[in-house]
Structure formats: structure tokens, C-alpha cells
Amino acid sequence: METKDAVGALSALAQESRLDIFRLLVRRGPLGLSPGELSEVMEIPPATMSFHLKELSRAGLVTSRREGRSIIYSADFEGMRTLIDFLLENCCSENGGTC
Numbered sequence: 001m002e003t004k005d006a007v008g009a010l011s012a013l014a015q016e017s018r019l020d021i022f023r024l025l026v027r028r029g030p031l032g033l034s035p036g037e038l039s040e041v042m043e044i045p046p047a048t049m050s051f052h053l054k055e056l057s058r059a060g061l062v063t064s065r066r067e068g069r070s071i072i073y074s075a076d077f078e079g080m081r082t083l084i085d086f087l088l089e090n091c092c093s094e095n096g097g098t099c
Helices: 003-013 016-031 035-042 046-058 077-088
Strands: 062-067 070-075
Touching (some): 003 016, 003 046, 003 077, 016 046, 016 070, 035 070, 046 062
Antiparallel strands (some): 062 070
16 A cells, blocks of 8 residues: 555544444445435435545445445445555564564
């Protein structure tokens, strides 16, 4: 992961509603939720939810898939792992690798 990609992902998560949406999608797992379900559960207007999902998707933290006439959003676990790996890449390297 490039530093600019990590900054984009962290910036997307640095907003309270988006962090809450992402954490809900992580809990939901691969099943995901539709934007309407997310709006209802999070009590966020649909237009605002759409904006937040676009930002999380652009940051590589959520994916979408079509199921019939619905779009389902899920956490992108590979994107999340890539971000975590980037953050931990040099963990304790100046301490002999002992954390």
C-alpha cells in the first residue's frame, strides 16, 4: 500500500458516521447490507448514506455487489488487512522487532 492510499483510507474513517458504518459492515461480514437497511439502522438520510458509502468505497474499505435489483455493501476485508499491514509494517523495528 502506498502512503497516499493509507491517508485516503484513514481520512475516510476519520468521520464519525463513516467509521460507524464501516464497523457495522465489519460486524455484518460478507452478507453486507443494502443502503436502505444501512440508512434505517444508522438513522442517516439515504442521500447522506450514499455519500458516505461512496467515500468508503473510493478508499477501498467497502465493496458493492448487485443482488437482483438491490446493491449490497460489505466491508472489504482485504482492503482493511492491507491498511492494517501498512500501519504495522515496521512495528517495533527500532526495538529489535520486540513489541
